[in-house]
Amino acid sequence: MRVVRGRRSGVVIAVAVHSTQAGPAIGGCRIKSYPDWRDGVDDVVRLARAMTEKAALARLPHGGGKAVIMDADAVLDERDRLLVLEDLAEVITSLDGAYLTGPDIGSTPADMEILHRLTGGLAFCRPESSGGSGNSSTATARGVLAALDAAADHVFGTGALADLRVGVIGYGSVGRLVADELAARGCAVTTGDLDGSRRATAEAAGLTWSTEDLLDEEFDVLVPAAVGGLLSEERARTCRARLIVGPANNQLTHDDVASTLHERGITWVPDVVAGAGGIIHAVCREELGLTEEETTPRISAIGTTVTEILTGARDGGTTPQVAARDLAARRTAVPA
Ligand code: PHE
CATH class of the missing domain: 3.40.50.720 (NAD(P)-binding Rossmann-like Domain)
Known part of the structure; x- marks a missing residue:
């Protein structure tokens, strides 16, 4: 787990890696304000643990992780948003591939495109026009x-x-x-x-x-x-x-x-x-090289x-x- 106050943005960012047993930890980046940074830390830990179960149940070769950017207002302005994403990218890069991010509440495919570029590929769900699997x-x-x-x-x-x-x-x-x-x-x-x-x-x-x-x-x-x-x-x-x-x-x-x-x-x-469904789609399309037709039954298998x-x-x-x-x-x- 890393908790930092971003040196560019001043925003508190937490990244939790719950498990890498089945493969690199995967989990979205949540952008949300919390009453206290400790609440954000609790949240990211629980969310990361749930992602481990989610990936296992979906038979994906991944463990669970999660990132939380703890200030929803700090990303309203485009330039400020970039600073926050640069801070997050620095944390993700420092984890040496143990954590792969994706979209979650508050973050978008456009953010993933920026994170993908800044981390050398450690983000899912870039827009389709940029070679990603798009909105999940x-x-x-x-x-x-x-x-x-x-x-x-x-x-x-x-x-x-x-x-x-x-x-x-x-x-x-x-x-x-x-x-x-x-x-x-x-x-x-x-x-x-x-x-x-x-x-x-x-x-x-x-x-x-x-x-x-x-x-x-x-x-x-x-x-x-x-x-x-x-x-x-x-x-x-x-x-x-x-x-x-x-x-x-x-x-x-x-x-x-x-x-x-x-x-x-x-x-x-x-x-x-x-x-x-979202994570299955992203991993099948972007990582396992499956087509849309091959991915659909893997999503239906949730049933x-x-x-x-x-x-x-x-x-x-x-x-x-x-x-x-x-x-x-x-x-x-x-x-x-
Ligand atoms: N928000 C997604 C989830 O909770 C996380 C995610 C989606 C991660 C797609 C990677 C790719 O499952």
Whole structure:
């Protein structure tokens, strides 16, 4: 783990490498403000650990890592943004290839292009026009939908998706793709986002916009697609969805929350499975040299993994979280 105050930008940057057992650590670069730099350090450690599981479950030859730039305002101006990215690139380069970055909340393919150049190739998801695999949101959304299809089959029975009431928390780059697609398939979709300017687009796509806390509303399926940590012990006790599946990283504030959801009969699909589409796409296209056609089944395979986890949890009388960890451990032991 490296924590530095960037010498050009003055911004605190943390990079965590959780594991390099299966290969170099991979994980996105999050740009986000924190109340205290220590909160950012806690966050980057938890996010990096989750990436190790995510890569293992997706059978990618990588461990988990993450980078956090702890000041969302410091990157608003283009010139300041470059200074911050130069500071981050210096940290990444100093890790000698142990950490590969990619986009995450707050960072873009344009940032990845800069980081790729400054680090000599240690960044995924540059724009396609520059030879990268581009924005990972579409692939992430496809993975969420594969997870959702499989989980809905498991919980509600085959073919039930069209009649479901779905709440999508966050109408950002991934949330909007998932929400729009579910509405197109006939689900009654409600969404909301802290950014109220997204409302018109959502309503134009036929969604219901809500400024209420969607965790408290009654849905068949809840899709967390905003920042993590929304499911605390208290919220898990009052939440009214039957199935929770979405791409937000680190949805639970604590591991025990998985047991609370399980005891209440709520099926929670771990985010490390549901949110893996983006990273699968980036690694398959940019590193493993697969075509788009060859990559698609690897993203759809998220559905098979979800079924395996939910069946394993049911048969073993355990939570999907424990079942996912077991499966990740088994998949790490046998590299793809
Ligand atoms: N934000 C992505 C995730 O959490 C990280 C990522 C995507 C990293 C694509 C590399 C390539 O999975």
